[in-house]
Amino acid sequence: MSEQTESTTPSSLSAVAAARADKKVAGTSPLGTGLEARGVHAWFSKHHALADVSLDFSAGTVTALIGPSGCGKSTFIRTLNRMHEFIPDTSMAGQVLLDGKDVYEPGIDVTKIRLQIGMVFQKPNPFPSMTIGENVLSGLKLAQIKTANPDELMEECLTRAGLWAEVKDRLGAHAGGLSGGQQQRLCIARALAVKPKVLLMDEPCSALDPGSTLRIEETISELSKSMTVVIVTHNMQQAARVSDYTAFFLSDGGPGQMIEVGPTNEIFSRPRDKRTENYVTGRFG
Amino acid sequence: MSTSTVKPTKPWAATPRDRAMMATSVGLAALSTFLIVAGTPLKGKLAYFFVFFIAWLAIDSFFVFSKAGIKGVRNGLAEKLTFLGALIVMMAVASILWSVISRGMAGLNFAYFTETMRNASIFDPIGMGGIAHAIVGTLLLIAISIIISVPMGILTALYLTEIKGKASKFIEFLIQAMAGVPSVVAGLFIYAAIILNTPLRPSAFLGGLALTILMVPTVTRTAQEVLNLVPQDLREAGLAMGATQWKTVALVVVPAARSGLITAVILGVARIAGETAPLLFTVGTFDAFNFNPFVGQNSALPVIVWGGLNGGAAESIQRAWSAILVLLIVVLIIFTAARIFSKRAMKK
Numbered sequence: 001m002s003e004q005t006e007s008t009t010p011s012s013l014s015a016v017a018a019a020r021a022d023k024k025v026a027g028t029s030p031l032g033t034g035l036e037a038r039g040v041h042a043w044f045s046k047h048h049a050l051a052d053v054s055l056d057f058s059a060g061t062v063t064a065l066i067g068p069s070g071c072g073k074s075t076f077i078r079t080l081n082r083m084h085e086f087i088p089d090t091s092m093a094g095q096v097l098l099d100g101k102d103v104y105e106p107g108i109d110v111t112k113i114r115l116q117i118g119m120v121f122q123k124p125n126p127f128p129s130m131t132i133g134e135n136v137l138s139g140l141k142l143a144q145i146k147t148a149n150p151d152e153l154m155e156e157c158l159t160r161a162g163l164w165a166e167v168k169d170r171l172g173a174h175a176g177g178l179s180g181g182q183q184q185r186l187c188i189a190r191a192l193a194v195k196p197k198v199l200l201m202d203e204p205c206s207a208l209d210p211g212s213t214l215r216i217e218e219t220i221s222e223l224s225k226s227m228t229v230v231i232v233t234h235n236m237q238q239a240a241r242v243s244d245y246t247a248f249f250l251s252d253g254g255p256g257q258m259i260e261v262g263p264t265n266e267i268f269s270r271p272r273d274k275r276t277e278n279y280v281t282g283r284f285g
Numbered sequence: 286m287s288t289s290t291v292k293p294t295k296p297w298a299a300t301p302r303d304r305a306m307m308a309t310s311v312g313l314a315a316l317s318t319f320l321i322v323a324g325t326p327l328k329g330k331l332a333y334f335f336v337f338f339i340a341w342l343a344i345d346s347f348f349v350f351s352k353a354g355i356k357g358v359r360n361g362l363a364e365k366l367t368f369l370g371a372l373i374v375m376m377a378v379a380s381i382l383w384s385v386i387s388r389g390m391a392g393l394n395f396a397y398f399t400e401t402m403r404n405a406s407i408f409d410p411i412g413m414g415g416i417a418h419a420i421v422g423t424l425l426l427i428a429i430s431i432i433i434s435v436p437m438g439i440l441t442a443l444y445l446t447e448i449k450g451k452a453s454k455f456i457e458f459l460i461q462a463m464a465g466v467p468s469v470v471a472g473l474f475i476y477a478a479i480i481l482n483t484p485l486r487p488s489a490f491l492g493g494l495a496l497t498i499l500m501v502p503t504v505t506r507t508a509q510e511v512l513n514l515v516p517q518d519l520r521e522a523g524l525a526m527g528a529t530q531w532k533t534v535a536l537v538v539v540p541a542a543r544s545g546l547i548t549a550v551i552l553g554v555a556r557i558a559g560e561t562a563p564l565l566f567t568v569g570t571f572d573a574f575n576f577n578p579f580v581g582q583n584s585a586l587p588v589i590v591w592g593g594l595n596g597g598a599a600e601s602i603q604r605a606w607s608a609i610l611v612l613l614i615v616v617l618i619i620f621t622a623a624r625i626f627s628k629r630a631m632k633k
Contacts, residue, residue, distance in 0.1 A: 086520075115526070142532050143526055
């Protein structure tokens, strides 16, 4: 078996990433100071799932988290918007700073944190009891926010999620009738409606066909002009196409760790760590 | 453009040969059934039914074996036995319905639905008096039970599935124990706890309380099941948008489970609608209208049935059968209304 010829070579991935880096003008948007994780650990009861991850997500960047299954990527992003604590008997350590303020500070209003750090899940999960339009605006109802012009907001969010043209004539239809890719874009539109500063995406394209994936990647590029995006992905081409920075996670049987982080084209062209190189060249994982 | 000349076919459908085999096995089974029933002491419709079924099972298995081997026979046997099980249940339900309808119809007339037994006795000729008072009583009892046990049951289910508090295990155990309480005990409890100790006398309200004891476990457990079916994803989606748990449950979880929750209510009503024993000492009996659920004894359809059958005379027994039919009609109307209501709510 010649794995080398089968797998994507690092040079082609880094070329994609470099082309992307050229297009992007760095530091154009003042969006706060972004999100920063400092020494984050996570446990599921006694099981130490994630150890000592420190990562800085600058405002207006897209960061991809890559690594094999079970390395703690999803656990990590769930600590960022405090969703980790919903699983019974979990614990964590470390700090997560949003614009310099720890989201785990005692007495902080958790719902406000989640309002600022939105999330898109692996499986599209539109609310089945609501119409397409109601789904988009559901965040306002759920978080009890008033808006002056809901119709305008609905159109804006659906447009940004790349779905407006497809659904504008059937906003009153139930969301269950949409295709998987459309449902996922609806979930993105829903997450945008509450105007988060950060959007976490947990393998948002893993259940979708290539066409829908492409639409969502375009959406991500569009979103990064106005917010910070963190995306977990198993698809390295996707990481190369959409992200400015890439972090590689790995578990060697113990807790998951972050092995290396850097500008995406560097991770794919000249990774510093041998394990990262093995992963991005397809030698394992 | 060429027009399509391909005709849609069903290559998996039964071939004439299959149909011939089927007809042959049914024919042979029928023939052997007559021979067996004629030649043995087995008698009656039931004997024909079972002998035919067993004969058909054996003969058809033989044909299946020639076509699909022993695996096919096993598959066919499992299928036929499942069918037999369903058929027996259907027959039981159908024969109950048939006896209720055929015997109950004779006692039905306009007055039966509009008048009370105030000026009539159960031994009077059919046509005198009616059971309108018991229809009112039963509706009051069902309404009171729904008003008390639906909020209680659904809130308890929400505590068990959404809050998952420290008391969950204990409450689940209690609900399970409550589901096993014999209905007469529920009535005795209300009698001993309230009627013997307070100035309150038997009334529709106290009967409703007794029925609540029976209805709450059914509503709770069904609601718990349907709430558990709501995907965890949806709860997380709500919470991830900055909603409190209360808002997530009220706007996402409960609407997603709505039709199942209506089913929980329907099953709860089904559990209590025909209860007689707990009503005997908590509601009493009354022969005229009593629209006040809190004061005075009342009447209920199951109690009318019980009284009529106890009466022993042809007229009273006829009245009982008719009351059973009316009870079935009332319950059917409630269920249909609940289903229509839930469909409307879904469409909105």
